[in-house]
Every structure is written in C-alpha cells, then in structure tokens.
Amino acid sequence: MKKLGKKNNWAAYLYILPLMLLSFAVVYYCIIRTFMTSFTDWNGMSPEMNFVGMKNYIKLFKDATFWKSVTNNVIFFFGTVFVQAAVGFFLAVLLKKKLPGSNLFKAVYFMPIAMATSIITAIFRIIMDPTNGALNQFLHAIHLDMFAVSWLGDKRYALLSVIIVNIFQWMGFSMITYYASLMSLPDDVYEAAKIDGAGFWRTLTSVTFPMVKGTTNVLIILGIVGSLKTFDIVKLLTNGGPGRSSTVMNVYLYEKAFKDFKAGEAAAIGVSILIIAMIMSFLQVKFGKED
Amino acid sequence: MKNFKKIVAVMAAAMMTVGCLAGCGSDAPSGETAETPAQEAGDEAQTEAPAESEAGGDEVTLTFWSWLPTTDQSEEMIAAFEEANPGIKIDYTRTEQDDYFEKLQVAMASGTGPDLFGLTTGPMKEQYAPFAEEMRALADANWSGWSDIISENAVEQCSTEDGSVVGMPLLVAGMTDLLYNKTLMDECGIESVPRTYEELKDAAEKAKAKGYVCVAVGAADDWINSDIFVQLSNEFEEGAVYEADRGERSWTDQCFVDTMTAWQQMFNDGIFEEGALGVATYPDARDQYFFARKSVFFLTGSWHLGPTSPTNSEIEGTEIANNNDVIGMCVFPSVVDDGKICGTAGVDVMMAVNRDCKEKEAAMKFVEYMANGEGQQYWVNKLQGAPVSKEISYTGTVDGELQQQSIDEVNSYVSNAVGNRKLSNSEVETAIQIAMQNVAAGADPAAELQGVQDVQDAQ
Numbered sequence A: 001m002k003k004l005g006k007k008n009n010w011a012a013y014l015y016i017l018p019l020m021l022l023s024f025a026v027v028y029y030c031i032i033r034t035f036m037t038s039f040t041d042w043n044g045m046s047p048e049m050n051f052v053g054m055k056n057y058i059k060l061f062k063d064a065t066f067w068k069s070v071t072n073n074v075i076f077f078f079g080t081v082f083v084q085a086a087v088g089f090f091l092a093v094l095l096k097k098k099l100p101g102s103n104l105f106k107a108v109y110f111m112p113i114a115m116a117t118s119i120i121t122a123i124f125r126i127i128m129d130p131t132n133g134a135l136n137q138f139l140h141a142i143h144l145d146m147f148a149v150s151w152l153g154d155k156r157y158a159l160l161s162v163i164i165v166n167i168f169q170w171m172g173f174s175m176i177t178y179y180a181s182l183m184s185l186p187d188d189v190y191e192a193a194k195i196d197g198a199g200f201w202r203t204l205t206s207v208t209f210p211m212v213k214g215t216t217n218v219l220i221i222l223g224i225v226g227s228l229k230t231f232d233i234v235k236l237l238t239n240g241g242p243g244r245s246s247t248v249m250n251v252y253l254y255e256k257a258f259k260d261f262k263a264g265e266a267a268a269i270g271v272s273i274l275i276i277a278m279i280m281s282f283l284q285v286k287f288g289k290e291d
Numbered sequence B: 001m002k003n004f005k006k007i008v009a010v011m012a013a014a015m016m017t018v019g020c021l022a023g024c025g026s027d028a029p030s031g032e033t034a035e036t037p038a039q040e041a042g043d044e045a046q047t048e049a050p051a052e053s054e055a056g057g058d059e060v061t062l063t064f065w066s067w068l069p070t071t072d073q074s075e076e077m078i079a080a081f082e083e084a085n086p087g088i089k090i091d092y093t094r095t096e097q098d099d100y101f102e103k104l105q106v107a108m109a110s111g112t113g114p115d116l117f118g119l120t121t122g123p124m125k126e127q128y129a130p131f132a133e134e135m136r137a138l139a140d141a142n143w144s145g146w147s148d149i150i151s152e153n154a155v156e157q158c159s160t161e162d163g164s165v166v167g168m169p170l171l172v173a174g175m176t177d178l179l180y181n182k183t184l185m186d187e188c189g190i191e192s193v194p195r196t197y198e199e200l201k202d203a204a205e206k207a208k209a210k211g212y213v214c215v216a217v218g219a220a221d222d223w224i225n226s227d228i229f230v231q232l233s234n235e236f237e238e239g240a241v242y243e244a245d246r247g248e249r250s251w252t253d254q255c256f257v258d259t260m261t262a263w264q265q266m267f268n269d270g271i272f273e274e275g276a277l278g279v280a281t282y283p284d285a286r287d288q289y290f291f292a293r294k295s296v297f298f299l300t301g302s303w304h305l306g307p308t309s310p311t312n313s314e315i316e317g318t319e320i321a322n323n324n325d326v327i328g329m330c331v332f333p334s335v336v337d338d339g340k341i342c343g344t345a346g347v348d349v350m351m352a353v354n355r356d357c358k359e360k361e362a363a364m365k366f367v368e369y370m371a372n373g374e375g376q377q378y379w380v381n382k383l384q385g386a387p388v389s390k391e392i393s394y395t396g397t398v399d400g401e402l403q404q405q406s407i408d409e410v411n412s413y414v415s416n417a418v419g420n421r422k423l424s425n426s427e428v429e430t431a432i433q434i435a436m437q438n439v440a441a442g443a444d445p446a447a448e449l450q451g452v453q454d455v456q457d458a459q
Helices: A006-037 A055-061 A064-096 A102-114 A117-127 A134-141 A158-183 A187-195 A200-211 A213-229 A232-237 A249-259 A263-290 B002-024 B037-055 B071-084 B097-109 B123-131 B135-142 B152-157 B182-188 B197-209 B222-236 B240-245 B254-268 B281-290 B360-371 B374-381 B400-415 B426-440 B445-457
Strands: B060-066 B088-094 B116-119 B168-175 B177-181 B213-216 B295-300 B327-331 B344-353
Touching (some): A006 A263, A064 A102, A064 A158, A064 A263, A213 A249, A213 A263, A232 A249, B060 B360, B071 B360, B071 B374, B168 B222, B168 B360, B168 B374, B168 B400, B177 B182, B197 B213, B197 B295, B222 B344, B222 B426, B254 B445, B281 B295, B327 B400
Parallel strands (some): B213 B295
C-alpha cells in the first residue's frame, strides 16, 4: 500500500477539520471557560467576575464535604463498574447459549438503558419506600424482615440503594457490549478447549474472559468516566442525603452553582473531576496495555 | 479519478467547515458590529414582544415564568386578566420550584430571561436584584397608592440589604402546620388535634396501634428541614435564629441545641413515618401517605389549606376523597414546656420585572392584578396563601365549621408570626439542612451545630 506522502497530509487534516472545530466549540471551549471560571468569584449570573487566584481550590481542598463526595464517588465506582461488568458478562455468556427466550431476555435486560433516569428513579422511589414500597413488602412476605430497611432514608443504605438502581439501569449496556464481543470470538478456540477437557468454568475463566479483555478495559474506562459524571440518579433518588451520605461530586457541584450561587467554586469542583477522570483513564489504559 | 476524489473531499470538508462556522456566526448584517452571544440573546428576548405587537396591532405579549400560580390556577387567572386588559397577553411558563430556579438562573445569565418572574425571599432576592427593575420606583410610577395597600412587612421582606425592592410580594405563607384527617383521627381514637408535644406523642401511639403513620413528613427535602429549624428555634428563644444568621451570636448556643434535640426526639418517639429522611414532601409524603390514607397528619405550610375543602381539585380521585374523609388544618403543636407557639411566615412568592422588559407599564398592570386585583382575590380564595393586599380577604365559600376553623387558625398563625421562614445566608441554611438530617439520623446536636458554625466562620 502506498504511504500517504507528506505533501498530501493537508488533505487528511481537512477531513478532520470540521469535527475539530465542532469539538472545540462545544467541548474544549467550555472546558477552557470552566477552568478560567474556577479562578474567579463568579456567582453564575452576574456579568461581574473577579480573579481570586487559587482561593476556590484552597477552600475546596479544606472542605470536608468535598472529600466526602470524592469518597462516595470512589465507593460508587467500585460498587457499580465491576458488578455491572461481571453481571453483564455472565448474562452475555448465558444469552450466547441460545437458550429458549434468550432474545426476549436480551430485550428485557437492555430495556432500562432506553428508559429515562427520571422514570427509573421515580419508580424506585415508590418501590423502595420503607412503609408502602413493594420491596419491603416482598421481604416481609418471605420472612426476611431483617433486610427490610429504610433504603433511601437511612445513611447506611442510601448510597447502596443508588448503586443498586444504577446497576439495574446500566448492566444491560455491559451485557450487550460483551455479547457483541463474544459473537466475534472464533469457534475453533472453544473446540480446542473442549478437546483439552475444559469444562464450563475453565472455559469461561481461561478462554472467554481473557479473549474479551479489550471489552473489559473499554467498560472500565467508560465506567470510570460514567461514575465521575454521575448526577441525575443521585439527585433524583436521594438528593445526596440523608445528610451527605450519598452526595457525589456532581451533586455538590450543582449545589454550589445553583443553590449557593458560587459558580467559581462549582467550576473548581468541575476541573477536579476532569483531572481525576483523566488520571484514572490514563492509569487504566497504561495498566490495561501492560496486562 | 484520483484528483476528482480529492477535489470532492476538499469541497465536502470546506462546506462542512463553513456550515459549522455559519452556525457560530453572528446574524448582524455586514457593516454592523457583532455583539456578544449574551447581548444578542438578550436583544432577541427584548425584541420578541414588539415583533408580536406589530403582528397583532397594539397587542403586547409579556413572558412570565414562575412556579406559582399552578397550571390550573394560571389558566383562570390569566384568562381573566387578558379579558380585562385586551391589549396584553401573558405567556406563562410554569416549572416545578427546584427546576425553575435552575432554569431562571441559566436564562438570566445568558440574557434570555422573561419579562416577569417569580422569586422567593432569602438569598435568591439578593442574587436577582441586579436583573430586576427596582419595584418601589416602578410601582410609584405606575400604580398610585400601592404602598398604602400592600403590607409593609411583606414589602420589607422583598427588599435587599441596601433597601431596594426586588419584586412585588404576592402571597404570604406560614410554617409549620399540620393537615389532619379527622375521619382517621376518630378511627384511631385521637379526640382532638394535638396542642402539646405530649398530645402529639399520644396521637402517634394511637395511630400506630391502628396501623397508621402519625405525621407524614418529607424530611428528604432541604427546605422543610431549615423551615422547621427556624420555626422551632423561635419557640426556644424568639428571634435568636435571625441574630445567628446575621453572625451576631453562635449557632452552638443552647436554644439551637434544644431545637435540634427536640427534632431528634420526634424521630425517636415515632412521630414520623419510618425512613422519613428518604421521603420528599411532594409528591411522596402528600400522595403516598396523607392522600393515600396511610397517615393521620401531614406536615406542611399554610399554603396547603386547599384540601380542607371537599371540592378541592388537588384531592380529586385520592383515597381521602373516595372515602369522603373530613380534612382540617391546625398549627404544629408547641415543643416547649410552656406551650408557647411561635409561628414563622414569609412572602411565599414575589413578582419581579426584568430590567430588559420593554413593556414595563403593561407588566405593572399584571403585577397590580396579581397583588391587589382579581388575581390576588382568586388566589386567596383558593387558599393558596394569605393576602399581601390590605383590601383583599377570603370571600370564598366555607365547607362547614371545620374548614372555617382551619382557615381562622392558620390565618391567625400567619398574621401573628414572630419572624421570617427563611434565612438570608444560603451556605448556612444548607449547613442547617444537612445538620437537621444528620441529627434525625442520630448524630449529636451540639457537634452538628458546631459544623454549622464552622461554615459561618469560614465565610
């Protein structure tokens, strides 16, 4: 194949120019503006905006609520990403077996992704109501009273409830991604494993899982970014409470921007989220490659 | 062929690039100075009304955003206004309160705010003051004698620290009240509405024995936590909360510790539903508990007097309506030993006129209609709140003795309120809301109040 000569490079650049301009206008410009705003005392509305140096960052790093929200984000990340990936992987493996009704189950598991978060959270608020909710009534009915807790109103369970709802909503995405990946795996590898005497679990752990490592890496990176972006599900389910028990960084950012009229501090939180996302994605890519 | 492909590719790329740039460009004709996006957007909003005026002769269209009036109320109120003022049309956009605050903030920042907008007192009025026309001057110019008609106290609450009036008050509402289901009270053997904390505890035991929740409260909501704190703290020491808000005393003072301890005690004594910290006032506590006949009482404010009427549209189709339950409203019982009740009340909603509004005279006609005209009368008759106009009082029909009693009790509570429902310091108010939730979950009141004080000290 003939290599593209240096003098023909400009044509390649022209191909990507529209996208670059669009990206700059809607993404990078906003990031730069947010970065600049984080050094100001802007209230989110006023044309007045004064430079305050590192004040917002210093205040943020001394703020216990910010660190609590970071901790909650980390818990949320570990609680969702790996469980979602694991559940999605097993579902994909089962669905690949072409069992009766597998297409129906594929649709059922995928359906929550197509539903608006506001609808899912509204339903779960009713289901998880400690007195009238279906979940606790079901637990009482099967004599598991000890598990019938105040899902959203108890500081010990609020974040767990958010994680459960998030897994319900997104496990279908992991499932469909793994399923697409599994469908592209060659059959002869499985035949060879079978000849070598590998059973279901051995094949799963030594053949299937290593061969979809790329998909797992992609899901983890998307999970890192997704968990750092988490806002709607928390805001609508618990509003970050009780107290600060389920406050994540974006909920705190929102509170600073829209409730306290401290857009400068909110921007500093936004920049912190971006930096954390970049570091975690970089580490995942680096260690993913080394594996 | 190779060259042809290259030419097509270059042309396609160039066209897309031009397309993108065109989208970002200004509409200003050549030779005119391009304006910033915010200015441009603002001007579009400003010129919208005159453009519609041209199309419809002398007709003026005013955009109005708020969370109140409700959709049902607005249809009747605006139709009556437009009929009385043929040249003015009101384009009303109603949004739920929390969403409304975000929507308004973004619109104001980008210069695309409405001509008229609803505001609350507290921190909000200070932030929006630069965007609102000074109401005192505007009213002096367009509405003679207004200051004799509108409650001075209500106007005061709509004023900033420097004394400028941000908006015209429209309704006054008080905290804290209890909607009660008299039918369920009878069923549980609760003979009368509780007036003391001991009576409330007794009611809770009786309700529980019959399988009902005593008081449904939406303690997941931020606003209800701070409203309750402000109201209860006044019972322990009148006015102390406002002094602390101004930084004149410490949040760790004994009266505040007592307030939070009393709040915690209510949870410990089973006054509220299980998991109340995860329940929102609207719709959860109202619909899933009180309207669903699962609770005997519902903690709310004076704006919720409407359901005391059996014909109220809010309760249509609910369990309490299906069972023909009798509903009343009373004030929340005193939590102090001497039984003193100190209510708090405040302007629930005020209406501001955007500085960019081109039709201020027309806007003031609508403001007057809502604050003193048929609009105010309609609202007051809907029991949405107490009037701000001295010339308006409730003239609606009264469905029986209980409703009359409820209206009298709640209105007396509002008019004798000892202070405002809201604090002026947003970050401190948020800290109190979090502390109230933590205390309800079992945290130490004194330690939580130290956290509130730390927030104030860090400012």
